[in-house]
Amino acid sequence: MRVRTEAKRELILKTAGTAFMELGYEGTSMAEIAARVDCSKATLYGYFASKEELFLGVIAHGVGSAVDPLLDELFASAGDAPETVLRRFGERYLVVTLAPDAIAMKRLIIAQMSDPELARRFWELGPRRYLDALEKYMVAATGAGRLDVDDPKLAAQQLAALYDAETSSGGLFAGGQTFTREYITRIVTYAVRAFLRMYGSR
Numbered sequence: 001m002r003v004r005t006e007a008k009r010e011l012i013l014k015t016a017g018t019a020f021m022e023l024g025y026e027g028t029s030m031a032e033i034a035a036r037v038d039c040s041k042a043t044l045y046g047y048f049a050s051k052e053e054l055f056l057g058v059i060a061h062g063v064g065s066a067v068d069p070l071l072d073e074l075f076a077s078a079g080d081a082p083e084t085v086l087r088r089f090g091e092r093y094l095v096v097t098l099a100p101d102a103i104a105m106k107r108l109i110i111a112q113m114s115d116p117e118l119a120r121r122f123w124e125l126g127p128r129r130y131l132d133a134l135e136k137y138m139v140a141a142t143g144a145g146r147l148d149v150d151d152p153k154l155a156a157q158q159l160a161a162l163y164d165a166e167t168s169s170g171g172l173f174a175g176g177q178t179f180t181r182e183y184i185t186r187i188v189t190y191a192v193r194a195f196l197r198m199y200g201s202r
């Protein structure tokens with residue numbers, strides 16, 4: 001009987017992530033990953049039933065380790081001054097999501113969006129959780145008298161768009177572009193100012 005371990009799962013995810021980045025999704029096989037992990041394909045399939053499941057596992061692992069703590073902290077700070085909270089969150093979030101490896105992974109994901117089921121599951125793993133966390137913050141901060149938001153879902157989408165306004169296209173399509181901490185601070189400052197003009201407490 002094979003015993004699954006968390007350490008082995010972590011190794012598989014890390015190794016698979018590197019392989020997908022180097023070879024692309026189509027160019028990466030389960031046999032290639034098994035060889036890199038130094039395990040049998042049967043062992044690999046014991047952890048992940050298919051290449052698609054492994055690819056989604058790589059995405060979920062990256063999102064969870066990097067972004068989940070930020071989302072938890074955001075909601076916990078609903079009673080604090082929104083300008084401070086949203087600037088801190090925006091800067092930390094963009095530092096993570098605009099890192100070169102994160103942008104490369106985003107390009108890899110977009111290349112697979114012709115598969116509607118994969119696109120849907122990626123949406124559930126990443127963007128939806130991000131928007132849901134922002135919406136949850138809008139509700140809590142409005143309840144605490146810190147914001148004046150009557151449509152939390154719309155406000156969450158607008159804030160996300162403001163954060164991404166100067167970076168989304170550049171990060172994906174301008175090869176080699178880097179985003180300095182100073183640049184991120186500037187765009188987040190303007191994004192939060194614009195948001196609070198619409199939704200700051202009256």
